[in-house]
Amino acid sequence: MRNLVIIGGAAPEKLSICMNAYDSVIAADSGYDTAKRLGIIPDKVFGDFDSTEYREELLALGYRPCPRDKDDTDAAMAIREAGSEYDLIGGGEGRIDHTLSLFTAFRTIAVPHIWYMRSDTLLSFCGHIEFTAPEETDVSILPLSSAVVTTSGLKWDIRETMLSEAFISQSNRVENETVSIDSSAPVFLRFFPEDFAKVRVC
Numbered sequence: 001m002r003n004l005v006i007i008g009g010a011a012p013e014k015l016s017i018c019m020n021a022y023d024s025v026i027a028a029d030s031g032y033d034t035a036k037r038l039g040i041i042p043d044k045v046f047g048d049f050d051s052t053e054y055r056e057e058l059l060a061l062g063y064r065p066c067p068r069d070k071d072d073t074d075a076a077m078a079i080r081e082a083g084s085e086y087d088l089i090g091g092g093e094g095r096i097d098h099t100l101s102l103f104t105a106f107r108t109i110a111v112p113h114i115w116y117m118r119s120d121t122l123l124s125f126c127g128h129i130e131f132t133a134p135e136e137t138d139v140s141i142l143p144l145s146s147a148v149v150t151t152s153g154l155k156w157d158i159r160e161t162m163l164s165e166a167f168i169s170q171s172n173r174v175e176n177e178t179v180s181i182d183s184s185a186p187v188f189l190r191f192f193p194e195d196f197a198k199v200r201v202c
Contacts, residue, residue: 026046029052147163
């Protein structure tokens with residue numbers, strides 16, 4: 001069981017997920033707006049409420065905004081509350097400083113297992129993973145810091161290659177139906193959302 005965090009930024013227009021898989025749902029500021037649009041009711045809402053369209057509704061529900069000037073971003077506060085096991089909705093295609101601060105939260109607090117955005121879905125892992133996907137499925141490997149990565153089943157396999165912020169495996173493609181990847185540190189596998197729906201982790 002894990003938690004679901006919903007934050008501001010570009011989120012999927014629609015999303016089919018099993019809500020029973022989550023212990024709780026935590027929204028951050030305008031993530032509340034996204035939750036309402038997706039038909040999800042948060043258990044907790046954090047933030048200064050400067051970007052939500054539902055500030056008055058949140059106040060009426062008994063939520064109190066935190067100060068706008070604070071050490072943590074609204075998203076980081078929600079991630080900290082979620083703990084080490086969580087999935088994330090939103091946060092994509094927005095301000096670059098917000099995106100970079102998210103990666104700081106991932107490195108210092110916890111990495112989401114699955115990150116759902118409007119144009120990307122990211123699956124994180126560390127160690128070994130195997131998954132099946134249709135041939136020609138586009139996949140990129142994005143390290144959170146530095147990671148030694150070996151792949152099998154991709155069009156351009158890599159062997160004990162150091163990936164980092166300076167070198168990623170971008171726009172690779174599935175060549176065999178089953179792909180295996182080993183990584184010495186946490187990495188994201190990036191898929192198009194419509195492709196991720198066909199991915200099956202073994």
